């Protein structure tokens with residue numbers, strides 16, 4: 203059996219660390235790198251990889267990805283300090299910010315509860331949410347996890363924990379089929395979903 207030269211094998215191994223990338227795709231990427239990228243663009247790629255993984259951290263307040271801690275949203279006094287929108291991933295924050303109609307704060311969970319995959323409350327960014335809701339200026343928590351089984355379970359969990367506080371807990375209205383998540387929702391639907399949120 204003829205193997206690829208070692209540096210190429212090493213590169214294939216690195217690509218295979220990404221979700222959804224199997225051996226075949228990794229081989230294709232590695233061969234592309236060797237055949238089509240010149241040394242300069244390969245160096246730019248490597249530098250971007252290192253910069254992203256070293257300069258980006260999680261905001262200590264909301265968990266969003268940021269270069270500065272706290273992030274620009276948490277540090278902005280003009281944002282409505284009374285509302286916290288709870289989302290699954292940093293991607294949701296970017297989607298909602300792009301729509302430009304939400305002016306409150308965020309809280310990023312970095313996932314959903316998924317006992318079968320070993321993801322319990324401890325694995326999510328929940329502790330700092332409890333710290334934040336102690337702050338008197340917070341009046342409402344909008345839960346915007348996906349309309350999937352795991353997203354619903356996460357929403358129920360948060361609601362249960364917040365029981366007994368005088369916070370208004372709402373859930374965004376998905377005008378889209380069950381199983382949808384924010385990523386595939388257009389701006390208008392998204393704004394409507396936030397506006398039409400319901401107490402739950």
Ligand SMILES: [Zn+2]
Pocket residue numbers: 261262263264265266272273274275276277
């Ligand atoms: Zn933040």
